[in-house]
Every structure is written in C-alpha cells, then in structure tokens.
Amino acid sequence: MHKTTFSDHLILLFGVFIMVGPIFVAFMTSTHDAIDVHMKGLQVAWGDDFVDTYKEVLTKKGGFTGDVTGARMVMNSFILGIGFAVGKIVLSMLAAYGLVYFRSRFSTLFFWMIFTTLLLPLEVRILPSYDVMTKLGLVNTYTGLIVPLLASATGTFFFRQFFKSVPDELLEAARIDGAGPFKFFIDILVPLSKTMIAAIFIIMFVYGWNQYLWPMIMTNEESFYTLVRGIKQILLVWVGSQIPEYNQAFALAVLAMLPPVLIVVIFQSWFIKGLTESDK
C-alpha cells in the first residue's frame, strides 16, 4: 500500500468543514440572543443565552393559534419516528415470514403486489392516499400520520432476504421439538434477527422523524405538528417579524436534527449495515 499524504488529510478536513461547519454554526448561533445575531451575523463562538433560548423555544406557545410548544413538537416527532419504525418492523417481519415460510397458491401474486409498492413512493400517490384518509376521518390523528407511510416494501425485502438465509435445519429441528409456526417465529426467528431489527429500526426512525410532505398534508391542527413539519412556519412567522428571532429558529433546527443525528452517529455500524444492505 502507499503512504498517505498530507493532501489526503487536507481534502478530508475540508470535507468535514463543509459538512459539519453549518451544523456547528447553527448550534453556536442558537446560543446567542436575537439582537446579537441580527447585528453581528452568524456566530462561531459559544454565547451565553443557551438556557434562555432553548427554554423559550421548548415552552413558549407559538404558531398561529398559539397552542403549540416546542416540547409538544418534540413529542410528536418522537411518536412519529418510533411509531413508524416499530410499525414498519412488525409489518415487514410478518410479511416476510409469510412470504418465505408459507407455500400458498397466491404467494407469488402477493410477492408481486408487495413488489409494486416499491414503484410508488408516497410523493406520487399523495392525492389518493389523502383522499382515503379523509374518508376514514383520520386527518389530524397519529394513526393517519403513521399508517399510510408504512405501505412500502423496503423492510419486507430486507427481512425476506434474511429469512431465506436462515438454514432449513432450524425449522426442521423446531418442528421435531413440537414448535408451531407462531412459536418458531417468536422463539427462533425474532432472536436471530436482533441485529437486523436494530439496523432497520435506526433507518426507519430517521426516515419517520424526517417526514415532511405527508405530515404537512395530514395535519393542519398545530397540536399535531412535528418539528420537521413546523420548520416552514418558523421561517414564515419568526424570520418575517421585526427583529427576526434567528437564534430561536436555529434552536428549533438543532432540536429537529439532534435525535436522528445522535442515533446515526452512536449506532453507526448498525446503521451503515442496514443502509447498504436494505436500500436496494
């Protein structure tokens, strides 16, 4: 192998600067007060308004109707992120289990039906999905927020691939020991796929947390806003005012990106494994 040169590190450092720099500046700016930011521009040093800004963002009632707080939006984001991830895992594990282990006449048909959902991202089927949800009266509910997002095959394919790699001998051994299909699933397949579940959970949590278009259409009551959903309102209401509250806008942005970024960074190896193996 060759020696690494100084320029390699220089390019990487520059890359890190471009990628992380804006996040760093966003965080630092959120620790200053609004007037400071307005006069002096973006900040790169620690200010002394960290506690004040974040306290205000989390507890002050904002928005047009004035009944939504930052803390409420954080909670909604967690409900959407975790609800979506858990729902996705349960649904896709069961679907994959059915596809791999049960021979039925329609299994090929089901496989192709699930397969076609890959062709239709939510963005292109948004009008009909919205229509169905209105008819079911699920606008402004967490169910309406989460369920339509679950209809996609990515997770199913991931688990299908994994279940296929589980040796048949395990199934035979389990059957000899008298385990039914349900017991086999709970006692053997689920423990075997622990790492898979973790990897998928991380990816799906980030995906759910970061949803924007669907929450925007499904929720018009501000008490259901997620952080990501509220971003545009922040820009319109705060930055449009006399002395724009840049610091608070940045504080909300930081809150909106902190949980997914932390999860991705902490569980990096699982995340990369899940991403490179499932997103195909």
Next chain:
Amino acid sequence: MQAVQSSFYLEDPFGFSATFVGFDNYIDALTSDYYLHVAKFTLIFTILVTFFSLALGLLLAAKADDVIRGSSSYKTLLISVYAIAPPVAGLIGMMFFDQHIGPFVKMAAWFGWDMKVGINYFDTAFAMITVAVWKQIPYNFIFILSGLQSIPVSVREAAAIDNRSRFGRFWTVTLPLLAPTAFFLLIINMTYSLFDTFGIIDVIVKDKAANNPITLVYKVYMDGFRGNDIGGSAAQSVILMLIVLVLTFFQFRFIERRVHYN
C-alpha cells in the same frame, strides 16, 4: 390507481362534480409553457445535483479509504449530515443565504455578485442546488466507501505492483470495480433529486412559486393542494409515476447484473 382515474376528469374545486375530459389534462400539462419550463429546470437540477453529490462523495470516500489515522472520526463526522431532514437542511441553507446575516451573500458580494435568494431566479436555483448537494453527499459517501472497502486487498496489491501512479491505479482498477455501486447510486440520486428535495424547495420558495425555480413534484403539490386542480395534478403525478417506473426498471435490470459481478 385513483390518480390515474382522476387524471381523466375535470373536477370543480369543491368536489361536487367531475366531467370526463379524456386526455385533456395530459395535453394541457405537456403543452403548457410553464410545465415545460418547470420540466427543464427539473432536468438541469437533477443533473447538477446528481453530478456534484456523486463527485464530492467519491472524492471524500476515496480519501477516507486511503488514510489510516483518524479514518473512523472522519467517517463519523462526514455521515452525520445524512440524518438531517431536507427541510431542516433548507432552513440552515436559507440562513446562510440570508440577506442580513448570511455569510454566503457577503462572500458573493466580494466578487461583485449581488445575491438575492428568493427574488432572483438564478440565485435561488444556486442556493437550492447547493443545499441539495450538501444533504446528499453523506449518502453517496457511505455507499462508495463500503464499495471501496469490499475490493479485496489482493487486487489492490496487484494493482500497486503494476502501476505506480496512484491516479492511474484509481482510474483503471478502482473505478471499474466501483461501477456497479456507481450505477446504483446514479439511479438513487436521480430519484432523490426528483422527489426527496421537496422539503428543501418548499422551505426555500415558501409557497411563493411565482418567479422561483420549482421542480415537477413541487408543481404537483402546488396544483393539487394549493390550486385545487385535482385532475391536472393527478395527470402530472401519473407522468411522474412513469418516470419512476422507468428508473426502477433500470435499477432492477442492473441489480440482476450485479449478482453476476459477485
């Protein structure tokens, strides 16, 4: 498939009546100057975002694969942006391009460029592309890096004996071995530029599409949910569906081929 159905109808804004109009919605969409204008911008946007995010992702991944010391910290720092939602990226981008406090606007002023994001068409497009590329680099970085690391050491050593120039080695050995990953990423990046940039665009143009660059997906949303033109919007989303269909078709054709490579 309701979208396909309603794309053939002309519906009044309150949903009381619908008239069958055949392919009129499609003809309206495809012959309108504005639609073609938006389609042209979408094409340019897709090409630029795909090219720059792939090129920068490749550069960083190649370097991160080369260095030994500190490679895992570089990796951690570089992938963290992946987890940021597009609209949040858009918000941060808007602040950097802000008229009062944005450092980019000041930098542009040094070169005599009077940047007015949100007002000037070209400047807004520039900001959009910058943010979209920034957001997508980590994704490409992760995939290219894992592609690079799956190249066997024996192949690398053989190449190092045969060819002393690092660049030549990269060009003739590494890059062809990366081709499957690169092709996969090409499709993914195109879908990203077409659909997932919605949040970025929405935050940057803030519902005022009037004189700003927008992409086709954004137009579907504007027409359907803001303009109440259900039929026209549905026709446009069917056109988009066809584009996705073609892209996915290529993707699966290629995945079959990739199995061959392994």
